[in-house]
Amino acid sequence: GAVVSQHPSRVICKSGTSVKIECRSLDFQATTMFWYRQFPKQSLMLMATSNEGSKATYEQGVEKDKFLINHASLTLSTLTVTSAHPEDSSFYICSASAPGSEQYFGPGTRLTVT
Amino acid sequence: GEDVEQSLFLSVREGDSSVINCTYTDSSSTYLYWYKQEPGAGLQLLTYIFSNMDMKQDQRLTVLLNKKDKHLSLRIADTQTGDSAIYFCADHGSGNTGKLIFGQGTTLQVKP
Numbered sequence: 001g002a003v004v005s006q007h008p009s010r011v012i013c014k015s016g017t018s019v020k021i022e023c024r025s026l027d028f029q030a031t032t033m034f035w036y037r038q039f040p041k042q043s044l045m046l047m048a049t050s051n052e053g054s055k056a057t058y059e060q061g062v063e064k065d066k067f068l069i070n071h072a073s074l075t076l077s078t079l080t081v082t083s084a085h086p087e088d089s090s091f092y093i094c095s096a097s098a099p100g101s102e103q104y105f106g107p108g109t110r111l112t113v114t
Numbered sequence: 115g116e117d118v119e120q121s122l123f124l125s126v127r128e129g130d131s132s133v134i135n136c137t138y139t140d141s142s143s144t145y146l147y148w149y150k151q152e153p154g155a156g157l158q159l160l161t162y163i164f165s166n167m168d169m170k171q172d173q174r175l176t177v178l179l180n181k182k183d184k185h186l187s188l189r190i191a192d193t194q195t196g197d198s199a200i201y202f203c204a205d206h207g208s209g210n211t212g213k214l215i216f217g218q219g220t221t222l223q224v225k226p
Contacts, residue, residue, distance in 0.1 A: 006156075010117045032212050044157075053140065093156050097212055102147075105156040 002028045013084055016028050016057035021109045023094030029074035030096035034103060035067075038091040048089045050077055084113040098102055118205050120217035127225050128136040132193045134220045136186040136203035145206040146179065147214065148188045152199045160201075161190070190222075198224045 003026040013019045023033055025086040032051050036044040048064075050071035058064045066088075068080040077096075081088050089112050095103040117139045126132045138146070143165050163170045163177045163186070170177045176189040186203055200221050202225040204214040 011145070034212070043218045046213060049211060051212065095157075102159060103212065103214065105158070107156040108152070108154070
């Protein structure tokens with residue numbers, strides 16, 4: 001199957017700072033990328049859907065000014081958590097898809113805000 | 115909104131069969147998926163079934179779909195310790211956004 005990477009795999013940041021997470025599709029062009037958040041022992045919650053070159057579509061209840069998503073190319077999407085707080089600590093997972101294909105998931109990024 | 119429900123925990127002995135159940139509410143689902151997540155990792159697609167199918171078998175995995183009852187199950191034959199993980203079912207729905215609705219995940223514990 002196709003490969004999707006995320007960087008970093010783990011990050012610890014101080015409260016009030018911003019942190020950027022990258023999601024890359026390594027061997028295919030991803031027209032659509034999805035960002036999920038997963039709390040311990042819980043399901044994946046879709047945060048937003050981004051199409052290359054367009055503004056992301058955020059799910060209800062997700063603050064778009066806090067979680068900035070950029071999908072500038074067919075192989076890269078970034079999620080920036082701005083002014084992070086401890087309650088933003090979570091496991092963030094991206095997925096990528098091309099037209100007619102399944103979603104390929106990245107390995108996830110563990111964010112800890114101290 | 116649409117919902118997907120799973121039982122949270124299943125424990126089996128190595129060599130036994132495991133059956134993980136899922137129910138969904140979207141009557142216009144097109145595809146239903148089963149994913150596996152190992153600790154600290156992303157999701158791995160195990161198998162999927164199209165909504166006009168009743169059953170799909172892939173090696174040790176058998177998926178059964180009862181569309182009338184909106185019930186999906188995943189059977190793992192000859193369960194191994196390496197099958198211990200969280201299993202998620204997901205509903206694609208009928209839209210073309212590509213969005214998936216996930217269940218809560220079933221933790222499968224395989225005892226030697």
